[in-house]
Amino acid sequence: MTDPAHSSTFENAIAVTPVNANTYSAHLDPAWCIGLVPHGGYTASVLYRTAVTHFARKAAAASNKGGKPVLPQEPIALQITFQRRTFAGPAVLTVQEIKRGARVSTIHVTLSQARDEAAASTKSPDDNKDLEVKVLAYITLSPPEAEEGPAVRGPWDLSPAAAPGSLAGGGIDFKVLAETGRDGEWEIGPVAAPTLHAAKHLRAYGPAATLKPKTVTERAMQMVEQLSQFAPGGRVARWTNEAVMYLVDIFPAALDRMGAMEATRVLRATGTRTETGSDEKVAPAAGLVQFWYPTVTMNIDLKSRLPAAGVEWLHSRVVTRMVRGSRADLEVLILDQEGELVATSTQVALVVDPARNVKGRTAKGSGKL
Structure with a gap:
């Protein structure tokens, strides 16, 4: 079979x-x-x-x-x-x-x-x-069958444009990227932490500039995008419609950005840094402060169905506009290798103590967010 x-x-x-x-x-x-x-x-x-x-x-x-x-x-x-x-x-x-x-x-x-x-x-x-x-x-x-036929596109494109690859016109050589872990400005991201079991089924690649250590302000302001291969159990497979559901909620670099935004909010609230951030020290991409990000709501709009054979690569762009009261918004765009829009998602997440996800729940706890 x-x-x-x-x-x-x-x-x-x-x-x-x-x-x-x-x-x-x-x-x-x-x-x-x-x-x-x-x-x-x-x-x-x-x-x-x-x-x-x-x-x-x-x-x-x-x-x-x-x-x-x-x-x-x-x-x-x-x-x-x-x-x-x-x-x-x-x-x-x-x-x-x-x-x-x-x-x-x-x-x-x-x-x-x-x-x-x-x-x-x-x-x-x-x-x-x-x-x-x-x-x-x-x-x-x-x-x-009811949705077959050509798509009509409005005047929309990624802005700013995605980071370029090594091919003419900035195209990405996906074969080279898969084999070497780098092409043009793209390179493979860090290995997921041991407790992040779900993240181990993804091979995520990002612009090299976003993977280097930065100050908290730089990390909070950076644009987040990733190219991804689906790798259940560590073995590369292909993205299907069911797997897109997983992808709209998996974006390690975007979580680092939200952590930096929450760190900025906390430090400003406690008066331990300036508004300009000029007294910041360079912090690793793993985050100045460790947080976790439970999803409260998730809306997904599927724009294009993937073929039955699936696709190898998908491109995600993730935007968080504001973290207020430890509550963050996320907007996720998923595109295929040709830039065709596959899915959009809007989400609300909380920024909380990471101990929440590594402790078992008992009958005495409410388990509510």
Whole structure:
């Protein structure tokens, strides 16, 4: 059997199993966690797969009844709210059909788990009592066949332009970049820290200038972009629509930038640095102060479906406009090698103590953000 384009490793991690007409089970994989908490983009991939599976079953059921053919539908937009911390282990996904249409459908999906890891370990796999909702999502779907045809583009382009590669006109030699880790101004980024399990499935490359040590102010102001290969379990695979969900929430350099912005806010609030930052010392890219960044909300708009065979490279640009009260905004653009827009995402994240993601949750803790 041929492995899917995004690898059998990722396929197993996002697998969902039908329980009844509107309920599915999944197992959130510890290899896709940040600390002890499943990564938000990985969780979005599980939600995406749930939606695809649900509508594929509906289409198959209609076909078996001999009625009017129903086209399978795939997500075109997701609005996700992370209510409570999830954990690696069993999860139940419940689908409520808000609207089923021939052109556009909408479902509401809840991801539920036991209140804490200890409670989950004592429950039977079939016992769905006393679960609490961890993640809520509204997912809009449309049949891929309904969106065939040429795209009409507005007067938009990346501004400023992406960092150049070694080819004529600033093009990137992706073969050289993959083999040597460097091409033009691009080079491979640092290895993920041991507790950042989810980040180990990504090979991220950035402009060399953004990977060098900088002052806090320079890091807070830098533009963040990355070229990425998908590498589940450390082996290069290909980006698929499900894997794009993971990518919209994985950007190491952007987290460093948010950390620098929060460090600036904290230092100014405590009066320990000047407004100009002239008294700053050079700090490594890992960050002057260590923080963590739990996602509160995530909106994803899928502009172009990737081919079934997937693609090897995707380009991300990430902008954070303000950190206020330890709450940050993120805008993410995902493009393919030809500069075609694949997805956009807007997110709200908190900047918090990193201990939050490396401590287990007990029944006494609320688990809320």
